[in-house]
Amino acid sequence: MTSPLNDPKLEALLDRLHAQSDTQVEETEDYFSRRIREGTLDFEKPYDKDLHLFLSNKIVALDRDKGEFCYQLCRSIGATRIVEAGTSFGVSTMYLAAAVRDNQVEKGVVIGTEHESSKVKIALQNFEEAGLSEFIDLREGDLRQTLKEISGPVDFMLVDIWDVALPALELVSSTLRPGAIVVTDNTTAAADAYRGYFEFVNDPKNRFRTMTIPFRGGLELTVRT
Numbered sequence: 442m443t444s445p446l447n448d449p450k451l452e453a454l455l456d457r458l459h460a461q462s463d464t465q466v467e468e469t470e471d472y473f474s475r476r477i478r479e480g481t482l483d484f485e486k487p488y489d490k491d492l493h494l495f496l497s498n499k500i501v502a503l504d505r506d507k508g509e510f511c512y513q514l515c516r517s518i519g520a521t522r523i524v525e526a527g528t529s530f531g532v533s534t535m536y537l538a539a540a541v542r543d544n545q546v547e548k549g550v551v552i553g554t555e556h557e558s559s560k561v562k563i564a565l566q567n568f569e570e571a572g573l574s575e576f577i578d579l580r581e582g583d584l585r586q587t588l589k590e591i592s593g594p595v596d597f598m599l600v601d602i603w604d605v606a607l608p609a610l611e612l613v614s615s616t617l618r619p620g621a622i623v624v625t626d627n628t629t630a631a632a633d634a635y636r637g638y639f640e641f642v643n644d645p646k647n648r649f650r651t652m653t654i655p656f657r658g659g660l661e662l663t664v665r666t
Contacts, residue, residue, distance in 0.1 A: 445512055445539050451571045455505070458532050458567070462502035469499060484634035488604050498559070502532035503601055503626060507656055511599060514622055515540035520596035521549040524616075526584055526609035527602030528553035531564030531577075537599065538568070538576040553579045554587040584609050594618035600625040603634040607641055614647065617665040623649075629659025 445451055472495055476482035482492070503511070515523065515537060521544060523537050534553045541549035555561050561581045568574045580587035585608050593616030600606045606625060617623070628635050642649045642663055651663040 445509065445536060448539065451535065451539060451573070454567065454571050455508075455532065455535065458500060458530060459502060459505050462500040462532065465499050465501075469501065484603065484631055500530045500532065502529065503536075503599075504657060507624075507626065507660055508533055508536040510654075510656070510660070511597075511624055512536045512540045514624070515597050516543060518596055518620070518622065519544050519546075521546040522593070522595050523551045523597045523599070524588065524591060524595055524613050525551060525553040525599045525601070526588070526606070526613075527600065528555040528564055528579060529557075529560055529601075531567045531579075533599060533601060534564065534577060534579070535567065535571050535573055537597070538571075538573040541576045542573065549576060551577050552588075552591060553577060554584040555579065555581060556583055585612070588612040591616050594621070596621050598623045600638075601627075603627065603631045606635060607638045610638065610641060614665075619665055621665040623661075623663040623665070625661040625663065627658040628653060628661040632659075635661075 445455060473482065511533065520540060523541060525534055525537060528534050534551055537551045541551060555564060558581060561579060564579060568577050584605055588609060589612060591613055595613060595616045596618060598613055598617065600609055600623065610623065625638070641647055642651050648666045649663050650666055651661055654660040654662050
């Protein structure tokens with residue numbers, strides 16, 4: 442049995458992509474700091490044109506420890522059907538797909554979605570290099586369209602895109618099985634952006650229990666009851 446920790450090919454690819462992403466962290470943090478200081482960035486609104494352009498060539502990868510945490514969660518619950526909102530270059534997708542592979546399920550899948558065509562092309566190349574393509578269904582376009590058709594039950598969901606986190610969860614919510622896990626990144630660092638998301642998660646009628654895990658930037662662990 443393989444895993445991201447003893448699959449040399451996948452581990453080497455993840456090392457390279459994490460290293461590339463790390464070189465972009467300072468530039469990304471400076472960009473957000475500048476726009477917040479200028480008062481030109483509203484976290485309660487979708488990405489504007491300037492932000493889309495800035496992020497179009499950025500990996501913005503899920504941190505390595507968060508990726509391995511998601512891998513372990515998916516392994517522990519035997520996840521076979523996973524949804525990811527915000528694929529980018531596919532780093533986090535590969536952690537999830539490796540878990541599906543290692544759970545040894547014949548028809549397991551990670552349904553990912555990415556708006557940027559250039560990122561989709563690179564992500565598909567990464568999946569091929571990692572030998573994980575057969576476990577990934579990557580959909581190009583606005584997730585408000587690409588996630589409309591999700592047959593259940595879904596065992597795990599990763600949300601790593603703040604501007605459309607709420608519509609992503611709203612679309613997938615009905616397919617989440619009891620005990621399914623939703624992990625959402627940067628919920629402390631971008632708390633204002635997630636206000637509507639938390640209102641949805643904390644509404645009793647939606648049947649969730651949630652808590653913030655103290656990873657860098659905050660990582661929300663939410664369970665469908």
